[in-house]
Amino acid sequence: MSVMEKGGPGFFEVKAGECLLIGGPAHLRVSEGRVEALGVELAKGGRAVVRVFKALPVKALENSLLEIKYGVNGFVEKIDEPYPSSWLNVIEEALKLKETVIVMGGVDVGKSTLCTLITNIALQKGFKVAVIEGDVGQAEIGPPTTVSLAIPKRPSPDLFRQNPVASEFVGSTSPMGFEDEVVEALAKLKTKAESHGVDMTVVNTDGWVEDGKAVEYKVRLADVLKPSLIALLCREDELEDLRKRLMEKFNVLIVQPLPKARRRDRGARKELRELSYQKNLRGSGLRSIPVSWVKIYNHDLGTGVVLSEERFRTLNEQLNGGLVYGEETPNGLLLVLNNRLISEEDVRKVFENYSRPVNVIWKGSEKGLIVGLYDRRGEFMGIGVIGEVDYGRRVLKIHTPCQKPIGIIKLGYVKLVGSWKEVEKFRRCPLEPKRINASEEG
Incomplete structure (x- = not known):
């Protein structure tokens, strides 16, 4: 659903409780009121940047006026909720169990968004949180071809803003054929996270989940990382083999995918990697x-x-x-x-x-x-x-x-x-x- 601009070009009035999805490249500034962006409260003057091919859900905590500027392929649209209500169950369970939480699921289902939300809410509760980026192709923290560890000091709507405290080089942008290297690297990063005395480690993973090799890889990854909780983003009729194998050994919550997760083709994924290469x-x-x-x-x-x-x-x-x-x-x-x-x-x-x-x-x-x-x-x-x-x-x-x-x-x-x-x-x-x-x- 599109949103009408009010109060001048690039300005949007949002009533308390209403939600917007902002597609990048875009820049948000709160002119009046207060909003929440993935667990981060932005008051008057607060800002957020949405990268190209990314999207940020925003919920108004009170009547607000937002200035939103966006570029080619950017957008602003009204949505019913910032994320599925079932995500709150995952967050509650994660905060109760602490230790290691792994987020799994296919491509473009909201894994990074859920990791960001868990991390931000845990930080606001006073926990010391480690975030491990386990996707060598669409790395949010370190450069592509690596897996990385960050220990954020404050909440952020975008994990891309976090600086890694440690990384391990895999050399490929796909885990296929490099399963041993990825598992070994993630195990090293978890050990490093523990050496920093963290209360909780949130692990993001890649979207390779469909075939038999992918299932074996994900189960082995869980065996090595020993999570207290696995949040598996999928619909009820999806990932039956992976779900069954994980539930035999681990505490698994099936979580609804993000309905408005932004779909990215191979060209978009390649462009995102190139932006990260350029940064690093x-x-x-x-x-x-x-x-x-x-x-x-x-x-x-x-x-x-x-x-x-x-x-x-x-x-x-x-x-x-x-x-x-x-x-x-x-x-x-x-x-x-x-x-x-x-x-x-x-x-x-x-x-x-x-x-x-x-x-x-x-x-x-x-x-x-x-x-x-x-x-x-x-x-x-x-x-x-x-x-x-x-x-x-x-x-x-x-x-x-x-x-x-x-x-x-x-x-x-x-x-x-x-x-x-x-x-x-x-x-x-x-x-x-x-x-x-x-x-x-x-």
Whole structure:
């Protein structure tokens, strides 16, 4: 239902008890009266920003005049209630049990909204609350490809405003194929939350819930996090397998999805991720990091002995001048090749009778690859994007705002270009060496 502007362009009169849904991009300012936005009271002069493709439900606590400015695809419409009344049961149960509350459900059902509401009301009750963002694709707190922990000091209508106190890099924007990494990362963040002495931890999750693998993943996640309560957003005829499996082990409340949750297609989700990349890579400089100074997680580069000049020259002749760099590593011969000068098929022929494993990286495959940056203690410091690897000097060139010493680099599965636009996602890391022969050692 649309709402008529009153009192001038961009101004809306709302009577006590009436509710509006504001779609972003939009900016709200309370000119007169008081409203509530996801548990946060905004009095005269109070403001809230609604991000693009997001929506904020607002309820008038008294007769109010709201100034709302919105951009392309933004909107203001009247709704019956800010959120389903069944959500109040979840909040009551969560505040009673405390400990760990996990919110699960499909895509665009209101998981982030419910997490925000639980967090804000718990903060107002005086609880110390941790929020764990477990959605690597639509992260509300840290950058995409990570899961993050925040400990908010005050209520906020948008968790995006919270700064993470810890994050873990997964490297992908989908949990599929990375279930082990996500579960392990979330377990670490829960332990860190407990070390901060929190009363309650609220865990948001991704929307992968439909198929058998998704069900196994979500049950395993619950097994590891040991929640006092799971709020499962779905209708009565949905997610039967997941509901049954969870109810066998855990305290589960079935919760009505948010009726007016904003639907986002793949393009909108990609744009939201790019906004987050831009936020987390703002102020980036190009750092040159010697390979010998860091450990590249689960990678052979820098672990072996660089080929001698004579050995390099001999191999380069056999490889039609396409050899860029080589190392004898504990896992075999690591070669970086120029695919303009030699094909994979020709490389296989050269090494078909070679006694050790031969692993190949193609020069340039690293450009634009997102990486996670850690200190030597294994604490996450931020993300970066590889500009290039200077194999001759054995130097990694990485765009990142992080200025602290880097000890560990984890390679991701997503490439960004230009102003951090997402151009490609991979099941296999493009910088991962490819085995091209069958050796006696293998």
